[in-house]
Amino acid sequence: MPFSLEVFDDPRELDRAAARWLAARVRPGAVLGLATGNTPMGMYRELVAMHRRGELSLAGVRTFNLDEYVGLGADDPRSYAAYMLEHLFRWVDIAPGQWHIPDGLNPDPEEEASRYDRLYWELGPCDVQVLGIGRNGHIGFNEPGTPFDQGTHVVELAWETRLANAEAFGSPEAVPERAITLGIRNILAAREILLLAKGASKAEAVRRALEEEPSPDLPASALQLHPRVTVYLDREAARAISRP
Ligand code: F6R
Numbered sequence: 001m002p003f004s005l006e007v008f009d010d011p012r013e014l015d016r017a018a019a020r021w022l023a024a025r026v027r028p029g030a031v032l033g034l035a036t037g038n039t040p041m042g043m044y045r046e047l048v049a050m051h052r053r054g055e056l057s058l059a060g061v062r063t064f065n066l067d068e069y070v071g072l073g074a075d076d077p078r079s080y081a082a083y084m085l086e087h088l089f090r091w092v093d094i095a096p097g098q099w100h101i102p103d104g105l106n107p108d109p110e111e112e113a114s115r116y117d118r119l120y121w122e123l124g125p126c127d128v129q130v131l132g133i134g135r136n137g138h139i140g141f142n143e144p145g146t147p148f149d150q151g152t153h154v155v156e157l158a159w160e161t162r163l164a165n166a167e168a169f170g171s172p173e174a175v176p177e178r179a180i181t182l183g184i185r186n187i188l189a190a191r192e193i194l195l196l197a198k199g200a201s202k203a204e205a206v207r208r209a210l211e212e213e214p215s216p217d218l219p220a221s222a223l224q225l226h227p228r229v230t231v232y233l234d235r236e237a238a239r240a241i242s243r244p
Helices: 011-023 041-052 080-087 109-123 159-164 184-189 200-211 219-225
Strands: 004-008 031-034 062-065 067-069 128-131 153-156 178-181 192-197 229-234
Touching (some): 004 011, 011 192, 041 080, 062 109, 067 080, 109 178, 184 219, 192 219
Parallel strands (some): 031 128, 192 229
Antiparallel strands (some): 067 178
């Protein structure tokens, strides 16, 4: 298996290790690829704590987020722009204008996806890409069936993704139907990748991603094609893999 894999008994220890992994790669001019969702919240909390202790400055970095819902902007607390402000950017010294996320309010989402893709290749690719994984094996919002060579695009979210993300919206029907996401092509272009997964609901997707033949049916299996992937799992997310 080409991955460097670590399994943590204590999810807080996973958060700290993920924060240390990312902080060790921060240097002036670094381009960091970031994820949202429940999984990396603890990592962001640890990064903010490191910043407060004077151990980390993000002053010289640029960031690219993976994805945003079509129709939501930073003023909407359910947007990923709002998530990033709340969990990281407002607490650290990243320079204004140095963080990037697709604009969910662009009335032409296809045009926004093209703009974001151009920007990604102008300023990037990313030095590092942090990823979570969906129960259906998505990375970013690249749902099952996405070709591995696709760039940034507008995606029709899978029903199971809308179900998984329903809490913030009150019901799965209220979750936006579409999102803009970096493609697997962008993700694989990062120099290094950190994949994080917590909880039993991710165990099967993790097993297939790490142990089955790479296939667009399970988008995270594309990571097997990348030479430098680190995987941090909690005990529950690791329970289906053959090498715990
Ligand atoms: C988030 C993203 C998604 C999530 C995945 C897991 O920017 O791109 O792929 O990483 O849906 O979400 P959580 O961590 O909420 O289980």
